[in-house]
Amino acid sequence: MEKKAERVIITVVGKDIVGIIAKVCTYLANNRINVLDISQTIVQEFFNMMMIADISGSTKPFDVCLTELDQIGQEIGVTIKCQREEIFDRMHRI
Secondary structure: OOOOOOEEEEEEEEEOOOOHHHHHHHHHHHOOOEEEEEEEEEEOOEEEEEEEEEOOOOOOOHHHHHHHHHHHHHHHOEEEEEEEHHHHHHHOOO
16 A cells, blocks of 8 residues: 655755755655655855655654754755645745
């Protein structure tokens, strides 16, 4: 039986360096987290990326993914935040 999609919003913000996208996407791929949509921009030297991803295929619990993504962000000098889509939607309602 196929799992229902569990969508999360991942944001990455910080000074631009080589390999940010590769590092984040490698983690996601290695953990069977599927990127559904991605947008990234660089304004002068500042990097900003927003992703919608499906974590239903991951063998790791959401909280573990949160912690590991945060650690990756610290290693490369950016801030990585991950929220469940329903929480993100509720926080951004007008």
